[in-house]
Amino acid sequence: MTSFQEPQDQAPGQGEGLLIVKVEDSSWEQESAKQEESRDSEACRQRFRHFCYEDVGGPHEAFSQLWELCCRWLRPELHTKEQILELLVLEQFLTVLPGEIQAQVQGQHPGSGEEAVALVEDLQKQPVKTWPQVRGPSHIQGAPGWYLG
Structure with a gap:
């Protein structure tokens, strides 16, 4: 202004x-x-x-x-149907990830399924020892705090 x-x-x-x-x-x-x-x-x-x-x-x-x-x-x-479906599928995707990968990906707060998949792929390419430390528990076990924006 x-x-x-x-x-x-x-x-x-x-x-x-x-x-x-x-x-x-x-x-x-x-x-x-x-x-x-x-x-x-x-x-x-x-x-x-x-x-x-x-x-x-x-x-x-x-x-x-x-x-x-x-x-x-x-x-x-x-929100559109696609945005709502993206949110629901992203939430479920993050819920079914193995524990340590789930914590790492949730800590990055991906805004889309595509971003979450890319984060998982990047993590899978790295040795576990090189992953950044995640502090504290996630918001709710298996459930990220996503919103449609």
Whole structure:
């Protein structure tokens, strides 16, 4: 965003021809919003994946709540079928990977299935000793925090 301002410490008419231009970079706001969306999406995914049938009053309510949780996570009003399928298949792909490979790939936070496959292929070419150390457990065992962006 660009805005034009007269110098504040001069009276009108002084400093003629001097124009102050202020340029604001909103890229950090976009990145912050993207990170917040990712956290929200991950929280919705966790609520969906950890839903407990016994916590509700019957099958209709359970199904209804699962539907709502799934929609909050996948946001079908905003995302295409392909984006939603990409997310689901990526999540399942990362879930079925062997433990150490899974931890390494999840630590890289791949944004697509193609990126995840490339990471696995790269890891498989390297001796295990050269893999970077992964600190702490992943978000949830076998489940990354992905969002559609």
